[in-house]
Amino acid sequence: MHRLYANDDISVFWDSDKCFHAKKCVTGCPEAFDITRKPWINIDNAPTAKVWQAVSECPSGALTCTYNHDVTVKYDENGCCSTAFCDDKLIGKCEYEAASDGWVIYHTEVDPEYGGRGIAKRLVYAIVEQADRNGVKVIPTCSYARKVLNGN
Numbered sequence: 001m002h003r004l005y006a007n008d009d010i011s012v013f014w015d016s017d018k019c020f021h022a023k024k025c026v027t028g029c030p031e032a033f034d035i036t037r038k039p040w041i042n043i044d045n046a047p048t049a050k051v052w053q054a055v056s057e058c059p060s061g062a063l064t065c066t067y068n069h070d071v072t073v074k075y076d077e078n079g080c081c082s083t084a085f086c087d088d089k090l091i092g093k094c095e096y097e098a099a100s101d102g103w104v105i106y107h108t109e110v111d112p113e114y115g116g117r118g119i120a121k122r123l124v125y126a127i128v129e130q131a132d133r134n135g136v137k138v139i140p141t142c143s144y145a146r147k148v149l150n151g152n
């Protein structure tokens with residue numbers, strides 16, 4: 001399972017395939033990470049710094065966190081993409097094609113002016129989460145999506 005949680009400050013992505021339930025997050029920030037609750041992550045329940053600290057102590061890499069930097073990332077079902085906007089300006093896009101064996105992410109791009117802020121990662125995660133919710137596999141072919149999802 002892959003889930004993306006966002007508020008005004010941060011975006012937290014959880015990859016259950018990597019989680020080995022060490023519960024560091026639960027003990028570090030029980031207000032935000034509570035396995036007795038559904039959904040078990042609620043990042044609005046604790047101060048951002050506390051959530052960030054708990055995520056940074058996740059030993060498996062299942063949790064990752066980025067600051068939003070006033071950039072909004074949205075999933076666009078009809079456009080088969082996710083988009084990033086700063087105010088009304090389109091500054092990033094991640095695109096996929098629905099193939100018979102899954103969603104093929106073939107292009108991820110962020111305006112270089114906005115680089116280094118984790119925006120491309122958020123764009124990829126937004127598609128991965130939706131694919132997961134639709135029970136579809138993600139096949140990353142663009143180099144950035146491959147790096148985010150497979151580490152290569």
Ligand code: SF4
Nearest residue numbers: 019022023024025058
């Ligand atoms: S700290 Fe990481 S590995 Fe441990 S339960 Fe939380 S998400 Fe899973």
